[in-house]
Amino acid sequence: MKHLNFNSVLHPRPQPTGIDVQCQLQHFALISYAIDPEKLHHIIPQRFKLDTIFVQGQEKVLLSVVPFIDIDFTSACYRFPKFSMGQTNYRIYVIDQETQERCVWFIGTTLDSWTVFVPRFAWLLPWYKAEIHFDCQQDQQGYYSSYKMTTYSEWAAAEVHLTQSAQDEWHYDGFPDLESYLVYLTHPLAGFYHRRDGKLGTYRVWHDRLRPKPATLLHAKFELLNRLNLVSFHDQLKPYSVLIEAINEFTIYLPPQVLEQNSASYPIK
Template sequence: MTFVGTLRPRLRWHHAETELDDFAVVSYRVETAALAALLPAGFAPREVVFDDGRAGALVSAVAFTDRAFHFRFCPPVAISCGQINYRAYVTAHGRTGVWFFATSLDHALVGLPRLVWGMPWRRTRIRIDADWTSGAGRWRLIATDRSRTSACDAAEGGAEGDTASERLDGFAGRDEWLDFLTHPTSGWYGRPDGGVGEYSIWHPPMTPRLLTARHARFPLFERLGLIDPAMAPHSVLAQPTLHFDVHTPPRRYRGRSVTDPSTIIEHRHL
């Protein structure tokens, strides 16, 4: 069986599109209770039973370079920059998706989503380097924010062009972890006013390459009490480029299912 992703919702004039280059999902296994304590009422971690027989949850730092991000009503105004999304895999009143702790963006316009939509975005200097053509793939991230540095140096162990086909810890097979880790489509975040915002995305199924982290450090997850500095990632999934539709603008989450046909997603998010 081959994972086929989700149907693409109809694009509207107010939606956005972007190409994500050097895209990587760096995931960590965390304690369910520690993650649950950080989520609002109605939200719960999605649990996985890992190979050691213990149940736990997963969080990810998703890093990439936005190429020509633009709103469809104004395609000439496009931005390109590094971005990192810090997310956890959750359910919200029975729906699956991701909870966004924060987003780092390397662009002066970072203040707009924070001011207009109450999104937890901040300015960070981000550098991503990748090599997908010289044999085994390699991916590097270094991001500096308020004297704190997030970093990852990961490399592929297989031959050039291999896609990730291995069974990952806690998942029965490739389709299962593709759906869980790479294809949630609904996302939620905490607003400054104490409410919850939500939005959705769409992208085609990933064909990721499985990398191994030689070094990884994400202080935000450490400050949240989810990981310690010496912890190795559960997995690193990466690919050279990936298209995204972003169903803007975000809206207030009311704790019920989406009813707008343009934003109904059958499976999961971001």
């Protein structure tokens, strides 16, 4: 992989309009796994190619589980009530072959809020109702002495327990340097997915440079990854890398767009 740099991807925030949303993401974690690309070809449409790296001489693609709490979730343009809700995204790193942009493919999302009916039924996003609990403690320096998240969901039940200290080391095997790893993992601004009707959908976000720090996984159990034969329960205990950022800010540009009326495959059930 060639060197990636933030100077080439950072840009001022596009002016929000209409129903665009802004929010802060608290307890933002990235638990990433390096998996065999062959396990993903049936999921990703031909428009995209997997953004692979070589880990210990083997071609791999990264898949991240991304839990966080949306806080102060509200309109970016108007006075509007603010919401807070737990959320977990399951995403794969890909390249849009039409634009050559690095982006993410969303397998799906769990959301702990009655508002899930808007993305699920109005926009047909692969979002699923869940009950999500966070139990996090930080020390005086802001490191997570304990980070626990539990999701109760028919679609993607999950458990994760992380810890963090100043002694945690960076792991970015397969990348030329730390900056390339961080650009790849933290700065895709376009997301794609199969809508619940099988059509190809997309939406965009904006955020400034994220500044997560490495952490250590003590326990993980992601039912979805095991069910799809992507990462077994045993292998989930051996992540490629773990990152946590205490809080950051996102702008989400809505509504999502429909790109193709027919897609080669369908949403993960």
